[in-house]
Structures are given as C-alpha cells and as structure tokens.
Amino acid sequence: MDKKKNNDSNGNYIFNKRGEPLIYLVPFAIGLLIFTVYPIINVVFMSFKEGYRLSGNFTGWGLANYQYVLTNGEFLSSIKNTFIYVFTVVPIATILSIIVANFLNQKIKGMAIFQTAYFLPMVTSSIAVGISWRYMFNTQFGVINWLLSHIGIGPIDWLGATAGRAPWNIFVIIIFGIWNLMPFTIILLLSGLQNIDPMYYTAAKVDGANSWKVFKRITVPLLAPTIFLTMIVNMISAFKVYNEVIPFWSGKAGVLGNNLYTMVYWIKEAFYSKQRLGVAASASIILFLIILVFTVIQKYIQKKTDY
C-alpha cells in the first residue's frame, strides 16, 4: 500500500543546501552511535576477551567465554527453560487469540468494552500485575487452586518446591506469559482479519456455507500469513523473557533461586551480579543468533507475502 502512495513523491528534496541534512541527523546520530552502534560492535569483541571486567581489564583473547557458557549447566538449563517457554506460550496464545479475534471481527455490540478487557494487559507493567497473579497462585488461599478444587484437582504447589524439586514453577510463568501476550496477538490477528476482502464471505454465504466451514476454508487460509508472522514476532520477543519471572519469587529465578533461569536472566546475572562481562557477552551473542534465525524466517515470509 505504501508503495502506491510513494509514487507521488520522489522522496528527495533537491532544495537542501550542502550540509543541511546534518542539522537533522546529528542529534539522532549521537545517541545512536553511543548507545546502539558502539555496543553492537563492542559486544562481539567483548565475547572474545577472556576474564573481561567492568574496568576494561582482561587477560587475553580467545574462545574461553563461549567454552564456558556452552558447558555451564545453568546456562544450558536457561536455554531449555526459554525454549519450553517460547514453544508453549506462543502457540497457545496464538490459538486462543485466533478464536477471540475471529469473534471480535463479527458484528457485535459492546466492542469498546471487549477491546478494553482484552487489550488492557498490554499497557500495564508485568511487575505490578504480576503481584496480583502471585497471590492468585498461592497454594493455600489462592483463587486458582480454589477453582481447581471444584474439579477435583490440587491443591497444586505452583510457586513452591518439595524435596528440592519445583516442577510447577515454569507453569506459572507460562500461564502469566500467555495472558501477557494475548492482547498484542489479538490486535495483530484482528487487523489481519480486517484486511480480508469481504467479497469472499459474501460468496461463501451465497453458496450456503456454515460458519465453521467459512472459518476453516476462508478465514484460516487467508489469515495464514498473518498468523505465521505474528507467531514469529511473538517468538522473537518471548526469547527475551525476563520481566515475567520477576514478580513471583521476589526477583529470584524460581523458588530454588536457580531452577527457572531464562537466557536474559542468566545474562543479567553473569554481567551484573558476577561481573563477568565477557561471559555475558558471549551468552548474549548466542541469544542473538537464535533470534536471528527467526528474524530471517520472518523477513522471508514478509517478502513472499508482501505483508
């Protein structure tokens, strides 16, 4: 759509004086160079500096940082936790959002109320609302266990541990993560639905297709590129999960303190608490490479579907 409008404009003003663009770009460039460009270059070098400290001192160049993180049990478990989180939260949130978005796209009354309810979690801090969730997950008097008790389940020790094992902890951040991700996902899918030509639906109605058939044969196939794109965007952001872990165990990574490391959490611990900047840099390069794979897929799909 943008391309069509672009035909009005050649995108270049020939009337600017030499050096005039500098006035417009220097303020932007200063912040960018110091806080984006330099860090991007620096983190690569840093990941090869062994024993690198905050002061800038290091013992030598090499692959020791990568060797360290790739054999570190806690980092490997943080990769595992992050992958479990990404590949449960994103698909479940997507399926639920498809249902909600499809229903919101029908002619219904009270749209403003529904939109407010479904989209509100997007603007509120997960640290603040997480406090509420923390008490909802409480074993003895939490409302979630109360609900589950009616169908004969529980009580589940969501936030705690027994005999050094805390199997339910990850479910807490998965459920919280799904709830957090729903608004964004619904909005993207809804705008995808609104881009579908109504002609298709009219034609289906003429042919006498029922709602389920319309949904299966028209909505889902036409929405498929949007669904896929939304999933990739969500996966990229879900790989960076950090804030979702913070509210439940007073900032610790799980009730045992180390059972629920995510990649970003581990990186933060490595450079902030342990002051091992080189190690953290190489771990963040690994995180970046994982995200890069998904970004490349996203760009490829975008190009193919001209979304």
Added chain:
Amino acid sequence: MNKETLKKTIIYLVLALGAIIMIFPFYWMVSGAFKTDAEYFSFPPVWFPSNWFNFDNFINAFHKAPLMKYFINSTIVMVCSVGINGFITILAAFGFSRLKFPGKEVIFAVLVAFMMVPFEMLVITNYQTVTRLHLIDTIPVLIIPFTSSIFYTYILKGFFDTVPDSLYYSARIDGASNWKYLWRVMVPIARPSLVTIMLLNAIASWNSFMWVQLVINSDRNRTIPLGIFSFVSEAGSDPKLQLAAATISILPMVILFLFARKYIVSGVARGGVKG
C-alpha cells in the same frame, strides 16, 4: 433465524468468558487492596470486600514506601523521554524521508537491520558506558540512552514518505525553508502517527524495568516498577499493601489506555510494542 441467535449467543458467551479471565487479575488486585486481613486470608476467597471505601491499605502503602517520589521520578523520566525522543525522531525521520545526501539508502538499510538486535545484547556495553560517564544512580541515566530510536524513526519516516510532494513545492514557492516546512506542514499532517509513537514511547518508558533495575541503586531515584518491586521484596510482608501500591502504579497507564485506546491499538497493529 433461530440458528443465527444461537450463534450470536455462543459468540457473546465465549467473548464474555474470555474478557472476564483477562480482566480478573486486575479485579483481584483492586479488590484485594480494599480487603481487611480477615477477608484477605479467608478460604474460600471473599469475592467482594465488605467496604469499598476502606482506604487503609492505600494510606499504609504510602506511609511504608515513598510512592509519591516514585511517581514523580517516573513522570519526569516519561515526559523527558517522550519529548526529547519525539523531537529527535521528527528531525531524523524528515532527514531520511526528504533530504538528499550521499549514502542515504545504505545508511537507512543498515539502521533497519540494527532493529533486530535485542536491547538485552546492548545492555552490557551500555551499562559499562554509563558507569564510565558517572551516570549510575541518577535520573538522566534513565533518559539519555533512549533519545534515539530507530523503530520510531522508521515508523514516522514511513508516514512522511506518503505525504505528496506537491505540498512541498507550493510551500517552496511561498518561500518556506525546509525547517519551516517540516514544522508548519509535515508535523501537523503527521499528527496521528506522532501521537501513536509518543503513546507507545510513554508506555514503554513508564513500564521499563530491567534497565532501571541495573542502573538505579538508591531509593530516591527509583521509578514506579522498580519501586513496587523493591516494596514487595523489602518491606512487603503484607500482600494487601502490595496490591494497593500496584493498583496505584498502573492507574496512569489504565487512564491513558481508556482515553487513547484507538491510537494505541492502531499503533500496535502497525508496528508492535518494543520490549
């Protein structure tokens, strides 16, 4: 007709159930903030506090932690971030959209590629940088690193690109400089896009947590999310007070959302929220 009614009923039931689940954590937070000890710790849970005008928990929360100070800090950071970033973004977007200079396309393509680098990867170096600049534990450290945003510049440039050139040529004939043209013509036309960018930035700034957690040490410089977090882990044995504090902390964003829902939703649909 009957079938149609049944279909509508199912749609409303499913949507209502979903809406209740989405909104419930907020309700539980607000209602918990009005409960007494006995109501809070009862099982089965008490659904409605007996007195909705019992503000004791709020008053106690304000006594126990400098919530007012956190609010002021968050507001200062948000206003400065949105203002400075907005100004710089307008200039840069105009430069990239309209002005002619060598290497423009290449530079912009590189910037767009930078967008996929997660902030978490830059954070180690940025932490080192602000330490060297002696900015640790100050308010400016929450503003300065975020003055230039590729993402917002990208969105605004996209909008500037769609403004037809005919407007420009007539303005030139009237003797307007590029600077005047930007502020008198482009910016007013781009108002919806600009409002969206600023709203997204305001939300991101208000809710920012990880960076604040890293660079702020003293209580007096905390912003709302870090303040709430510290309140829970330091002073907070009383869940009712925590819920009262959390309720107050999200209030500005809830109000913003109620008034600007359409702008925020359309902004998210176009570009998504960062972080």
